[in-house]
Amino acid sequence: MTQASGRAPGALDSTIREATRTATPASAETRRRGALWAWVVFGLGFIYFFLPLVATFEFSLGHPTGPVGAEPSLRYYENVLIDPKSPFFERLAYSFGVAIATIILSITIIVPTAYWVRLKMPQIRPIIEFITLMPFVIPPVVLVFGLIRTFAGPPFQITDTELGSVTLLVAAYTILSFPYMYRAVDTGLRAIDIQSLTEAAQSLGAGWPRIIVGVIFPNIRVALLAGAFLTLAIVIGEYTIASFLLSNKTFAPYLSLLGQNRAFEPAAVSLISFGLTWMAMGAIAFIGRGGQRVEVGGAR
Amino acid sequence: MSFLTLTGVQKTFGAFVAVEDFNLEAARGEFVSFLGPSGCGKTTTLRMIAGFERPTAGTIVVNDEDITHRSPNQRNVGMVFQSYALFPNMTVADNVGFGLKVRKEPKDRIAKRVGELLELIHLPDRAARYPYQLSGGQQQRVALARALAIEPQVLLLDEPLSALDAKIRVALRNEIRAIQRQLGITTVYVTHDQEEALSLSDRVVVMSDGRIEQTGTPFEIYNFPTTAFVASFVGTLNVLPARVVDASSGRLSVGGQEIRAVGVKASNGSEVTVALRPEIVTMGDGDDGANRLAGTIADVTFLGSIVRIRMEVGEGHGRLSFDTFNDPNQALPTIGEAITVTFPPEACLLLAGAAEVAAAATAAVDVEA
Numbered sequence: 001m002t003q004a005s006g007r008a009p010g011a012l013d014s015t016i017r018e019a020t021r022t023a024t025p026a027s028a029e030t031r032r033r034g035a036l037w038a039w040v041v042f043g044l045g046f047i048y049f050f051l052p053l054v055a056t057f058e059f060s061l062g063h064p065t066g067p068v069g070a071e072p073s074l075r076y077y078e079n080v081l082i083d084p085k086s087p088f089f090e091r092l093a094y095s096f097g098v099a100i101a102t103i104i105l106s107i108t109i110i111v112p113t114a115y116w117v118r119l120k121m122p123q124i125r126p127i128i129e130f131i132t133l134m135p136f137v138i139p140p141v142v143l144v145f146g147l148i149r150t151f152a153g154p155p156f157q158i159t160d161t162e163l164g165s166v167t168l169l170v171a172a173y174t175i176l177s178f179p180y181m182y183r184a185v186d187t188g189l190r191a192i193d194i195q196s197l198t199e200a201a202q203s204l205g206a207g208w209p210r211i212i213v214g215v216i217f218p219n220i221r222v223a224l225l226a227g228a229f230l231t232l233a234i235v236i237g238e239y240t241i242a243s244f245l246l247s248n249k250t251f252a253p254y255l256s257l258l259g260q261n262r263a264f265e266p267a268a269v270s271l272i273s274f275g276l277t278w279m280a281m282g283a284i285a286f287i288g289r290g291g292q293r294v295e296v297g298g299a300r
Numbered sequence: 301m302s303f304l305t306l307t308g309v310q311k312t313f314g315a316f317v318a319v320e321d322f323n324l325e326a327a328r329g330e331f332v333s334f335l336g337p338s339g340c341g342k343t344t345t346l347r348m349i350a351g352f353e354r355p356t357a358g359t360i361v362v363n364d365e366d367i368t369h370r371s372p373n374q375r376n377v378g379m380v381f382q383s384y385a386l387f388p389n390m391t392v393a394d395n396v397g398f399g400l401k402v403r404k405e406p407k408d409r410i411a412k413r414v415g416e417l418l419e420l421i422h423l424p425d426r427a428a429r430y431p432y433q434l435s436g437g438q439q440q441r442v443a444l445a446r447a448l449a450i451e452p453q454v455l456l457l458d459e460p461l462s463a464l465d466a467k468i469r470v471a472l473r474n475e476i477r478a479i480q481r482q483l484g485i486t487t488v489y490v491t492h493d494q495e496e497a498l499s500l501s502d503r504v505v506v507m508s509d510g511r512i513e514q515t516g517t518p519f520e521i522y523n524f525p526t527t528a529f530v531a532s533f534v535g536t537l538n539v540l541p542a543r544v545v546d547a548s549s550g551r552l553s554v555g556g557q558e559i560r561a562v563g564v565k566a567s568n569g570s571e572v573t574v575a576l577r578p579e580i581v582t583m584g585d586g587d588d589g590a591n592r593l594a595g596t597i598a599d600v601t602f603l604g605s606i607v608r609i610r611m612e613v614g615e616g617h618g619r620l621s622f623d624t625f626n627d628p629n630q631a632l633p634t635i636g637e638a639i640t641v642t643f644p645p646e647a648c649l650l651l652a653g654a655a656e657v658a659a660a661a662t663a664a665v666d667v668e669a
Binding site: 192193196197199200201202203204205206207210215218219221 | 350351352371372373374375376377378379381383385386387388389398399402403443446447449450456
């Protein structure tokens with residue numbers, strides 16, 4: 001008989017308790033050290049992201065030794081927000097409008113494509129992935145010159161009207177959004193059993209439009225939101241295509257122009273637009289709340 | 301009168317033949333199971349009835365209407381999936397009412413029908429829940445109710461219980477059968493679980509390699525298998541190599557011990573395979589006229605109410621596995637102990653494809669042990 005098996009029943013328990021007691025201080029110390037490092041990393045990350053914002057904010061209040069020489073105040077914000085001649089809201093609204101149109105067009109193209117590829121033609125998925133990556137390869141300036149060359153003269157001349165130019169802008173932004181939107185949607189589709197859901201809907205009499213709108217869309221809502229966030233951020237900040245197609249009607253060219261003429265307002269505008277963009281993203285997230293539980297049954 | 305008819309149905313994927321010359325006639329209200337191992341073509345056949353796969357050849361007729369080339373949403377065929385396939389974004393009530401909504405039924409009729417079906421599946425208080433808030437068994441019941449809501453002509457179930465644990469599986473199995481009987485709906489059930497197929501079905505279609513091996517009632521399939529595959533796949537089977545001593549009198553030799561079988565067609569001196577169901581083998585000498593085989597106990601497994609014994613027949617002449625009831629007043633047999641077992645001559649099945657059967661059955665006995 002071994003020594004261990006010869007012990008009284010309570011002896012093993014006490015041994016475990018003793019081992020736990022002796023192990024506790026070391027593991028607690030390790031945990032404390034881990035937590036400390038986590039806070040250090042978090043602190044560094046926080047500084048990295050927020051220090052420029054703090055500096056921008058400080059600058060936007062006006063520099064005491066600068067050309068204005070006044071006390072720090074919010075007057076540059078007032079210049080942008082309250083001054084009736086300021087086109088800030090107009091430009092921002094324009095960009096938001098373009099962003100919404102881009103998001104809708106991008107979703108309309110990408111969701112049925114990604115869905116069909118996953119469901120019926122998985123073998124061409126690498127080709128579709130490659131196509132959606134093209135915006136990373138073709139610079140925006142090349143894209144916009146291509147658009148202008150094609151659509152600024154007959155037979156497809158549409159850049160002579162604002163509607164035509166905005167249409168081109170939305171089309172160009174939709175292409176720019178492809179890498180982000182496709183990946184977001186594809187990941188969303190991967191998380192659900194689209195084949196079973198599609199077949200279940202079909203067996204209940206549903207046709208393709210109802211399946212896509214009523215079954216697939218709601219179940220990849222979170223993925224669509226992620227794609228929409230990224231598209232919104234791209235559109236609000238894009239300068240090259242917008243300035244060539246619509247001069248300074250959208251937000252980014254306006255911001256650039258402001259930076260050429262004023263000292264402190266661009267900083268104020270940057271912070272306001274930063275806040276507004278985050279608020280817009282928050283609003284989208286709020287609208288899409290409750291769509292987190294997308295797992296299909298317990299059999300997966 | 302046949303309600304669901306499959307005639308010469310075939311499905312190929314490139315050079316691979318998934319289903320070959322499948323013929324079936326199911327009466328209205330009949331419960332038919334497709335039983336077979338993975339890859340035998342049972343799910344493909346079911347999917348062809350549902351319209352998710354197009355047959356390469358053959359026709360599918362439901363209620364005198366040829367639906368072979370109809371799209372799945374035009375067939376009025378309800379389907380229950382192994383993975384439940386409930387719509388995660390919809391509540392239980394919305395899931396059940398989905399098909400009726402697609403058919404643009406009035407809202408009050410949808411609500412009434414959903415209520416009835418939730419009563420039928422004993423989940424009337426779960427209408428507002430989402431699928432992720434239900435257990436696996438509850439989800440599958442909702443999936444069943446959803447398929448039944450549209451009052452389909454045929455109900456198809458694709459291994460609906462395989463993702464559930466054993467206890468729920470048995471309970472839900474009985475529930476499915478009770479609902480099917482209550483509604484009198486023609487049902488096709490795909491499973492690889494023989495117990496499910498035998499306990500649920502009016503008829504069982506045993507499949508292998510894309511072909512029908514045998515179609516019959518559960519009683520026929522189990523007791524009178526017509527092919528070696530059916531005999532080895534349905535139920536547990538003991539196989540013993542034997543030599544024909546005298547075909548006319550049915551005398552066979554198993555490792556030097558003589559037994560008798562009925563209807564021996566092989567010639568004298570030829571090697572055959574004798575198959576025995578475990579439940580007809582009993583310990584002891586038995587009655588006069590019964591077959592007897594002596595051997596030694598190779599293994600004893602205590603399973604609570606029953607004791608499973610494996611016996612070595614002679615020296616390397618095969619093994620027999622059989623069960624006895626546990627008797628607390630009797631000690632368990634011990635390994636190496638000499639025993640005699642008995643079984644009636646009529647219970648000896650002489651099988652074709654002996655080598656395959658032997659391999660399959662030996663593997664089955666080994667796994668079981």
